[in-house]
Amino acid sequence: xxxxxxxxxxxxxxxxxxxxxxxxxxxxxxxxxxxxxxxxxxxxxxxxxxxxxxxxxxxxxxxxxxxxxxxxxxxxxxxxxxxxxxxxxxxxxxxxxxxxxxxxxxxxxxxxxxxxxxxxxxxxxxxxxxxxxxxxxxxxxxxxxxxxxxxxxxxxxxxxxxxxxxxxxxxxxxxxxxxxxxxxxxxxxxxxxxxxxxxxxxxxxxx
Amino acid sequence: xxxxxxxxxxxxxxxxxxxxxxxxxxxxxxxxxxxxxxxxxxxxxxxxxxxxxxxxxxxxxxxxxxxxxxxxxxxxxxxxxxxxxxxxxxxxxxxxxxxxxxxxxxxxxxxxxxxxxxxxxxxxxxxxxxxxxxxxxxxxxxxxxxxxxxxxxxxxxxxxxxxxxxxxxxxxxxxxx
Numbered sequence: 001x002x003x004x005x006x007x008x009x010x011x012x013x014x015x016x017x018x019x020x021x022x023x024x025x026x027x028x029x030x031x032x033x034x035x036x037x038x039x040x041x042x043x044x045x046x047x048x049x050x051x052x053x054x055x056x057x058x059x060x061x062x063x064x065x066x067x068x069x070x071x072x073x074x075x076x077x078x079x080x081x082x083x084x085x086x087x088x089x090x091x092x093x094x095x096x097x098x099x100x101x102x103x104x105x106x107x108x109x110x111x112x113x114x115x116x117x118x119x120x121x122x123x124x125x126x127x128x129x130x131x132x133x134x135x136x137x138x139x140x141x142x143x144x145x146x147x148x149x150x151x152x153x154x155x156x157x158x159x160x161x162x163x164x165x166x167x168x169x170x171x172x173x174x175x176x177x178x179x180x181x182x183x184x185x186x187x188x189x190x191x192x193x194x195x196x197x198x199x200x201x202x203x204x205x206x207x
Numbered sequence: 208x209x210x211x212x213x214x215x216x217x218x219x220x221x222x223x224x225x226x227x228x229x230x231x232x233x234x235x236x237x238x239x240x241x242x243x244x245x246x247x248x249x250x251x252x253x254x255x256x257x258x259x260x261x262x263x264x265x266x267x268x269x270x271x272x273x274x275x276x277x278x279x280x281x282x283x284x285x286x287x288x289x290x291x292x293x294x295x296x297x298x299x300x301x302x303x304x305x306x307x308x309x310x311x312x313x314x315x316x317x318x319x320x321x322x323x324x325x326x327x328x329x330x331x332x333x334x335x336x337x338x339x340x341x342x343x344x345x346x347x348x349x350x351x352x353x354x355x356x357x358x359x360x361x362x363x364x365x366x367x368x369x370x371x372x373x374x375x376x377x378x379x380x381x382x383x384x
Binding site: 069070071139140141142143144146176177180181182183184185186188 | 234253255256257258259260262264266270294327329330331332333335343345347348
């Protein structure tokens with residue numbers, strides 16, 4: 001075998017061994033990056049939407065509706081400090097819905113979504129104003145949009161008494177659809193949910 | 208879409224597409240096309256990247272009793288006139304749309320395992336202004352890397368739609384074509 005070829009083979013062998021040695025730390029680093037992603041997300045939200053606390057906060061078991069599989073939402077009991085004031089209480093709940101899903105697969109609203117404002121009229125009409133991300137970063141589709149609105153509506157109606165209907169605004173404006181399919185020009189019923197959770201997850205009726 | 212259209216045409220239905228190319232007409236434009244035909248049935252086909260893979264869902268519109276100030280064109284409606292509010296044109300057809308969606312969904316559940324057996328009522332924008340029984344059908348989790356999956360779904364999809372149309376015509380006392 002020519003001497004030059006031998007040298008090339010040795011260099012290649014050394015490179016392969018070096019690559020194998022560096023592979024394990026690389027894998028560990030990738031895993032750490034994945035883990036720190038959700039921590040970064042929480043940190044970003046802490047800046048954009050700091051935790052809401054009020055003097056009347058009491059820790060209760062709140063029911064937050066996150067995805068339970070690819071086509072359904074279901075309640076998860078979460079210990080949450082909630083205000084006695086219905087507006088602050090609603091803001092706390094929606095912030096928890098956005099920022100604290102148990103897993104990324106259970107997320108129904110894009111991580112970058114923020115609740116810009118929340119209003120409550122005397123007739124029980126709730127108005128939730130979300131940032132653009134709720135529409136621009138949500139996968140377009142009837143099912144995904146239905147699950148997003150369902151998670152918001154069911155979370156509010158399960159934890160805030162007296163709410164009658166919900167209007168969703170984006171960036172302070174009424175919009176035609178959430179992400180291209182679900183009609184947002186009307187109102188969504190609250191506290192008139194059908195008896196079974198499955199049925200509740202299957203029906204969104206605008207009011 | 209082209210395959211579904213061809214399949215339905217083979218079964219004797221006249222199919223009018225609201226778009227024939229990559230253009231993207233507004234929902235109002237599409238509704239206007241549908242509303243130009245008498246005795247039409249409106250089917251809005253959707254493909255989504257989410258949901259349980261291989262499942263298909265049929266949706267009918269769900270209306271409000273207290274609608275908000277809807278966007279879009281509004282026709283002036285007089286109680287005694289035959290004019291309809293543009294953004295609520297679907298309202299008188301909700302029962303028929305619901306029946307149609309249920310029949311289609313029942314058929315879809317047979318062809319696409321894991322699909323629900325009953326249709327779902329959702330405020331689907333595409334259906335709001337249609338003056339005819341109207342249903343949206345969404346196929347879940349179709350990936351661009353598997354175009355064959357979508358083509359393969361066209362046959363059962365068109366059969367389910369045809370079965371729904373036939374059932375609706377029979378329930379209305381019209382002989383199926």
